[in-house]
Amino acid sequence: MWQNVAGTKAWRYVNSFICMENITNLKNLKLLWWLRSIAIIGQMAAVLVVTLVLDIPLEIEPLCAIILGMAVVNALTLWRIKTAKYITQKEFFGQLLTDMVALFGLLYFTGGATNPFASLFILQVIIAAITLTPLYTWIAAGITIIFYTILMVWNVEVPYFQHHHTGDFFNLHVQGMWISFIILAVLVAWFVVRMNITIRRQDALLADAEKLAAIGTLAASAAHELGTPLATLFVLAEDADNPMFKEQLMRCKQILSRITAAGGVTRAEGGSPMPLDTFLNGIVGHWEIDHPDTALAVNIQQGGAPRIVGEYGLEQAIINLLDNAADASPEAISVNANWTAQALTIAIADKGTGVPQEIADTFGEVGVTTKQDGLGLGLFLSRSVITRLEGALDFSQAPEGGTVATVTLPLRRLTV
Helix, strand or coil: CCCHHHHHHHHHHHHHHHHHHHHHHHHHHHHHHHHHHHHHHHHHHHHHHHHHHCCCCCCHHHHHHHHHHHHHHHHHHHHHHHHCCCCCHHHHHHHHHHHHHHHHHHHHCCCHHHCHHHHHHHHHHHHHHHHCCHHHHHHHHHHHHHHHHHHHHCCCCCHHHHHHCCCHHHHHHHHHHHHHHHHHHHHHHHHHHHHHHHHHHHHHHHHHHHHHHHHHHHHHHHHHHHHHHHHHHHHHHHHHCCHHHHHHHHHHHHHHHHHHHHCCCCECCCCCEEEHHHHHHHHHHHHHHHCCCCEEEEEECCCCCCEEECEHHHHHHHHHHHHHHHHHCCCEEEEEEEECCCEEEEEEEECCCCCCHHHHCCCCCCCCCCCCCCCCHHHHHHHHHHHHCCCEEEEEECCCCCEEEEEEEEHHHCEC
């Protein structure tokens, strides 16, 4: 059942994630402010050197107006940095777009694509690729290519350039610079975006690994401390002569032994290969015994099952998902499993009230749970095991109501 307190926890997590990203944008804006300050000084110096030292005539008024405008923008940016608690990606992109337009204006009044500084457009693409999402990066790349193309045919000519660079050869040179810039902009955007995605994924995996290490340490400590009271309970169970009591105590002992010996991530005991359907049926069968009051509809693909080396971590991950579904709808849940030559897909559906999709997307993080007294560790451990096996765990709303947890795993990580 969806609880208000659970929703509050989940929303706090979502808001904290967004806040961290926006704080990073604020730090990036500070770096952009410094870069723009250096650029303004460099632009002023370049205009003075070109006009006074090299004696090349330029249209000083519009150039000074653009540089002055950027100085005003930079002053407002500094005020924004000092007063804002965070900056959104949209606002940061707006700042970057301002720099693109200013550079376009400066190049327009200084020869356009014939200006040797026209290649500075690529710097805007690199900054976008490093700091922003792929969508904003490709927008930045597209805008710079459009600006560069416009400057090829529309600009204020500098007589000095026209006097010293004439003829078909120079026209071919400028066209070649244009083509090179387009290729460079696309390649930089593509490669840096891919690198950023990889780095962010590695950072996320590292963060999860650190959380798992902390939880593993606590689990090992708890397993050690629970040994003594369990031994005492075994003695009491012998005196009480209660078979059910003994059976449950033995199960607790086995679980603690698995935690101590395997850490929850090693291969199943013995590591003997087994058909995939046998592995899944075994998990479902044991779970049904422990939950006799929950109707479980099982649909596991028959025939052609690959042989896998069963893993206790994966077994526990599936059990956690079954437990979570049963908590949402104790009366009935369903399991559907099928596979292809490449992947295994397991869908576990409950008939509960369901949760908003934006909250479901946060499941699997520590502290995010729909249970009033839950910690969210079960789903976190399940997602961690599945991620380690290069799989994916997704949550969605079922058309008839309730939530569907879908596990997708590459079979190459499970097969012999």
